[in-house]
Amino acid sequence: MNYISIKNNQTISLSDIPESNYEWFYDMNLDLVLGHTERHCVNYFGYKVGNNVKLICCIADDSTHEILVSTCLVHKAHALESFCTQLLCFEKFEREIHENFGINFIDHPWLKPVRYAFNRDDMSQTMDNYPFYSIDSEELHEVGVGPIHAGIIEPGHFRFICNGEQILHLEIQLGYQHRGIEQLFIEKKKLLQRATLAEDIAGDTVIGHSTTFAHVWESLCGFEASRDIEFARTLALELERMAVHVSDLSGACTDIAYQLGSSVFGRLRTPIINFLQEWCGNRLGKGCIRPGHNQYPFTPALADRLRQVLDIFEPEYNEMAGKLFKLSSALSRFERTGVVSNADAISIGAVGMTARMTNLNRDIRSSHPFSLYSELNHFPILKRHGDVYSRVQIRKKEIEQSLNYIRKLIAEVPAQPLQTDKLKTPRPNSFCLSLVEGWRGEICHCALTDEKGELMHYKIKDPSFHNWMALALSVRNNEISDFPICNKSFNLSYSGHDL
Amino acid sequence: MLDNIKIVYHQGKQFIPDVKTVTVPGIFRGRPIINTEKVDEKELSALCPTNAISIHPVSIDLGKCTFCGECSLRFPTKITFTKDYKLATNDPERLIIKEGEDKPVEVNLDLVRSEIHRILGRSLKLRQISAGGDNSCEMELNAANNVQFDMSRYGIDFVASPRHADGIVITGPITQNMAKAVQICYDATPEPKIIVLVGTDAISGGIFADSPALDRRFLEKHTVDLYVPGNPAHPLTIINGLLDLTRKLK
Numbered sequence A: 001m002n003y004i005s006i007k008n009n010q011t012i013s014l015s016d017i018p019e020s021n022y023e024w025f026y027d028m029n030l031d032l033v034l035g036h037t038e039r040h041c042v043n044y045f046g047y048k049v050g051n052n053v054k055l056i057c058c059i060a061d062d063s064t065h066e067i068l069v070s071t072c073l074v075h076k077a078h079a080l081e082s083f084c085t086q087l088l089c090f091e092k093f094e095r096e097i098h099e100n101f102g103i104n105f106i107d108h109p110w111l112k113p114v115r116y117a118f119n120r121d122d123m124s125q126t127m128d129n130y131p132f133y134s135i136d137s138e139e140l141h142e143v144g145v146g147p148i149h150a151g152i153i154e155p156g157h158f159r160f161i162c163n164g165e166q167i168l169h170l171e172i173q174l175g176y177q178h179r180g181i182e183q184l185f186i187e188k189k190k191l192l193q194r195a196t197l198a199e200d201i202a203g204d205t206v207i208g209h210s211t212t213f214a215h216v217w218e219s220l221c222g223f224e225a226s227r228d229i230e231f232a233r234t235l236a237l238e239l240e241r242m243a244v245h246v247s248d249l250s251g252a253c254t255d256i257a258y259q260l261g262s263s264v265f266g267r268l269r270t271p272i273i274n275f276l277q278e279w280c281g282n283r284l285g286k287g288c289i290r291p292g293h294n295q296y297p298f299t300p301a302l303a304d305r306l307r308q309v310l311d312i313f314e315p316e317y318n319e320m321a322g323k324l325f326k327l328s329s330a331l332s333r334f335e336r337t338g339v340v341s342n343a344d345a346i347s348i349g350a351v352g353m354t355a356r357m358t359n360l361n362r363d364i365r366s367s368h369p370f371s372l373y374s375e376l377n378h379f380p381i382l383k384r385h386g387d388v389y390s391r392v393q394i395r396k397k398e399i400e401q402s403l404n405y406i407r408k409l410i411a412e413v414p415a416q417p418l419q420t421d422k423l424k425t426p427r428p429n430s431f432c433l434s435l436v437e438g439w440r441g442e443i444c445h446c447a448l449t450d451e452k453g454e455l456m457h458y459k460i461k462d463p464s465f466h467n468w469m470a471l472a473l474s475v476r477n478n479e480i481s482d483f484p485i486c487n488k489s490f491n492l493s494y495s496g497h498d499l
Numbered sequence B: 001m002l003d004n005i006k007i008v009y010h011q012g013k014q015f016i017p018d019v020k021t022v023t024v025p026g027i028f029r030g031r032p033i034i035n036t037e038k039v040d041e042k043e044l045s046a047l048c049p050t051n052a053i054s055i056h057p058v059s060i061d062l063g064k065c066t067f068c069g070e071c072s073l074r075f076p077t078k079i080t081f082t083k084d085y086k087l088a089t090n091d092p093e094r095l096i097i098k099e100g101e102d103k104p105v106e107v108n109l110d111l112v113r114s115e116i117h118r119i120l121g122r123s124l125k126l127r128q129i130s131a132g133g134d135n136s137c138e139m140e141l142n143a144a145n146n147v148q149f150d151m152s153r154y155g156i157d158f159v160a161s162p163r164h165a166d167g168i169v170i171t172g173p174i175t176q177n178m179a180k181a182v183q184i185c186y187d188a189t190p191e192p193k194i195i196v197l198v199g200t201d202a203i204s205g206g207i208f209a210d211s212p213a214l215d216r217r218f219l220e221k222h223t224v225d226l227y228v229p230g231n232p233a234h235p236l237t238i239i240n241g242l243l244d245l246t247r248k249l250k
């Protein structure tokens, strides 16, 4: 056994992570994941140590609520055996390691660039020469879309191979949003700068990413967050989930040309995000979550106000949702469109809603609980069909669940402690991993400190990192005109992926 | 059918009748006011994550400010954020809020090209480009066209093709990987055309300002017609900015 078991948000010494040679590291991690759906890789990355690269692999075990961390030192010039021959879910991680350090993986199916990082190993790889998969055939044609799309959304390039109207294959090229965030985390020394960066990883998951960063930082500094702090985070996470889910229902209606649903769900997001503004001064919650203190304490007066907002929201939402989920013309567009099977979800390592829609139970709120989730006794909502309908249904059910949690939470607003701890400096030579279930799925941040306690490496993983592949698989054999509804029903992050 | 009518009836009137005078709920951080009280200016300017605060005299550059509110939390008597959401201007000078000043941020009409008012004053079609934007400004731009803010009532819309557009709206700090697409899209837009930068990231780079992954040369080559501050910019800031740029008379 050459790994160490840690809990979510636990800081350990770097030297406590057992190191082995690559062969051992490979066999062990393969054994851990192969045939065990309760385990999956939440992060696998490298960092430079002199001329070598140190790999760190983190496998989350949902049954024991532990994360199994192991490490190994490799040299850039030595090609490594790829996990992908047996576990495709390592595909993206290995591509990332290859892009950043030039390490080759033997028998990897496609060692293509991930995001064209500014500090990539091979600068001759550019956005313009992405090696798209292509099929030489008289019958087939290719359709290229993006990077700029028709609506107001983030950029990415989609390359379809179609047989008439039917999609045979979709490949997604990302990287347009790459801002070098992980590097900036190291270079920007002020805590507020780092908190601001965390908020800007993905502007639709402000609370998710800033909570993850706060947890990492507090754990590194040995800070115990008081109840009011964790209360605010739990509440904000559920508000964010509700707001985005409602607007996704609106998006789904737009893409099947159901105008009433599109408008009503679209406007129902407003009271929720306006409440965030009443609470913390920003509609998307920027500025709300800070490591080490409660920036905008949640008062009983705010709780009353939120109750009012929800009392108006709920019947309006229920009326519209009731209508949509009885409307046969809408349901016939949702059902059996964009299917991903349970086996495929497991194989690509899907997380969050994308996993749950295929009956794969992955939800950090119950498997590695943080903040106040252990008290909420969360049961993930699962669907079985893996189609657009399952994804839309999960949103509906999770909105209802979030409403319920929010009402429970605000029934008892914790008081502000009279005395608060001060945030100290991070522990030197340490490693910390934090997992948070954002509305999309599992967010994972890992931090490493050097001997002075300075940040030495910061690794961010948005759930979209895994789930983009699910979108690509879902559209196979669908009409190309169904692409928008498939895409919207996943609603994945470009900036969270590109960093 | 009856259900539909019921839903529409229950929704009532959702639109904001006057986007110029409506007040926003809660503790919105809009235009800051800095009074002339003496404080430790070094400490004040050092706390800002994006170096938006200059000293002697103390001033805040709205093009750099992420509206995190930290300066006003730490120096509550020195800096206060008002709920004034009208922050957009075409004049970078006017983005700088100085100590002891309390005047609205407005479009500098002397700098507005005459064809903007004449040709784009009644109908404005825009092509949005996200160039490293984190999807927050993008969501607020979408919100500007929802049933509440309803920007299209003024004839301002977002279109799918630059060929149909009268200008481009850029969000995000402009990454290297998007720089070429931004240029191509701008070139494909017919004259006369405007450039609007929405959000702190687009205006100055924001927290990403010194990231090596950006390529902001596009902005050196072209004149920007409107800066819309915010992180993200509020829909009301966006709508008022566009209206002032294209409709206001001298």
Ligand code: SF4
Pocket: B047, B048, B049, B050, B051, B052, B053, B060, B064, B065, B066, B067, B068, B069, B070, B071, B072
């Ligand atoms: S509110 Fe603006 S000026 Fe004040 S600290 Fe934050 S970024 Fe700086």
